[in-house]
Amino acid sequence: MNGWMGKVLDVDLTAGETRVVPLDADAARLFIGGRGLGARYLWDLVGPGVDPLSPENALVICTGPLTGTAFQTTSRFSTTTKSPLTGTILDANCGGFWGMRFKRAGFDALIVRGRASHPVSLEITAGGISIDDASHLWGKTVPETAQALGQSTRRSVLCIGPAGENLVRFASAISDCTRALGRGGVGAVMGSKNLKAIAVEGDARVEVADRERLRFVRYEASKHLTASPLTSQGLPQFGTAGVVNVVNAIGALPTRNFQESQFEGAERISGETIAESILVRKSACWSCPIACGRVTRTAHAQGEGPEYETVWALGAACGIDDLEAITEANYLCNDLGLDTISAGATIACAMEMAERRVIDSELRFGRADLLKPLLRDIAHRAGLGDELAEGSRRFAEKREAPQYSMSVKGMEMPAYDPRAMQGQGLLFATSNRGACHMRGNMLGPEVLGLPKLVHRLQAQGKAPMVMLHQDSAAAIDSLIVCKFTNMAVAEEYFARALSAVTGVSFSTGDLIRAGERIWNLERLYNLREGFTRADDTLPRRMLDDPIAAGPSKGWVSRLPEMLDEYYATRGWDVDGVPGREKLAELGIERLLEQIPGVAK
């Protein structure tokens, strides 16, 4: 089976047993790997109504057919589970080295079920698999855990910090101490299973059907990565935070919990300022020529970050322009295992509620000094932090002020104002895991002109573009490669690389169609959980309150008109339910029968 290793490691933590089973070849053909394969497995493993933090939830970790091959940016792995933050299907993926090593240990996927009776860690090497006692690691930070488990140049560790142990609903899991399975609470699911860490080693060869063909495709892709200023200059020089000034300039940088769309302190937290002040060197995942990672140093510490989303969440969203404070808060999130986006956005929500006297707190926009203490309290569920650990939606609802949570399906919106980028708003509203900029980012067409500039305030015609980007992203997350590669290299190259690796002919259209299949499967999962059209929405502020000033002044999201067009484009009915005809076209119509009351 070229490209795939043909084996899945199935771990039952309740029984303390492991077994190796063959990869479901049909599923791999239809859903490729990574996110798609994870969704297909989760559909069978975790039925409706399961508490995400119960032993009945499962964690499915998948690599893809390109993982560990010679193609660019193929270090990544994807994790699928039911989210404790949103209750939706959740996939999160990250780079580093862990994914490549896991695959080279001989596996395409790892399924983790049940709950261990005490803290454990998993060790996976070509030589064997073991479930080890990790009681001595419980309470340790991410770096302490990785060090204790022998992270090295040959051994990668994926682990949680205190936030995951304490079931913070937006706890992340961190691989190689620097790369996060960031959003939606993967860390909390690991914590709920008493699974502290997974260490992997592996150097097996990934079989490739046509190495010469792959070499040529890689060579051609490298021309585009070199030619694109974004991948050869912008991202390497300024990291992802290079877009802070770009997004701010058009009035799309959400500020003070989305009350404004331009931040007066943007320049001070921009990628340019990072490069001039705190950057030590850039860093890269395995097989990545772009190197968007930032190794930075403040007056007190050295670490990784911040990325664009982080300087926004812990910066502009909270009205903070102190780059050192933001950076150290980022380090702390990495050590504790917290998603920086949800952490910052939840704090921003609390800051607005405090300023409006909805809660009694000293929190105020701009209070950089409160960031680190509050993040520690969140991770350890102390004081107000215990409430914030539930995420902004649950927190705001509990305080009877849900309007201050800037979230979709319970996941905090990332760093783009949907009123200033109409397509991005539709994307947030319809993303299966909640508000997300990585399930098809409209930053490309609406701001950067990739592949071509489309008017950011145009509503007509945005739905099919959003759909195409979502489907493309689902395919790319399943191969699995980095989406920044896709900023320079078109899907055509991924299809050709996939064909060369597997020996099975995939056209660009086939790849996008696989992405559509995956998107529809995720949609069915959410429908089975009871999500409806009413959940495909944005916070009222985005729909009702025009932006008050700046280049996007006067605009609200035109979501209602775009949503109808979106459903029609997808071949769904007016309630957002995929029709039997559409699902038959995608080869997954049988799944619809498993959703009583929805099947039509």
Add this chain to the structure above:
Amino acid sequence: MIDEQVLRSFQEIGRDLYVAGLVSSHGGNLSVRFGDRIIIKRRGAMLGRLTEEDLVETRLAKPDSGVMLASTELVVHRAIYLATPALAVVHAHPRAAIALSLSREEIVPIDNEGSYLLHKVPVVAAEFASGSAEMVEKLPAALRQYKIVMLRGHGCFSIGQTLDEAFQWVSCLEESCEIILAAKLIDEPFLEYRKMSEEYRSW
């Protein structure tokens, strides 16, 4: 009702195609897909002088009254949208490319930009090469693999997320074909500057 920005994109790309000599006064057509509908140039309208009245909105999968007005190639545009991820289609008549298509099964650019962007452009032949069932069968299949395809003796169909992306492939193809013709006139052996040049033929 057609969005102002959408109309402007039709007008700009239509004008550019005409000014660049990629279509004759009333040749070629453009369309974009919006969900289960498409907007396509009206039959007989001049690409270089499009007005709002020259754009026809019609259903993608089934005929409606829009077909009375739409471009001759409507059936081909529809088939392309149904078979590929395209959101925009440009059909033009690039002269050098048409000339080369008469004697070749494929056009392999030899210039740098053409090599980067196109690698290879297949040539598809149809006995009835305007709005025919044969084109509906052959062109979408080729466009699942390639972003631009030549129809022998007729012209090219290219796809993109936007009209200007699809236009770029047309413009690039024609430039590459003009360079191939110029190189033929010079009639001197090529000096190698692209690694793995032969590989482009198997792209």
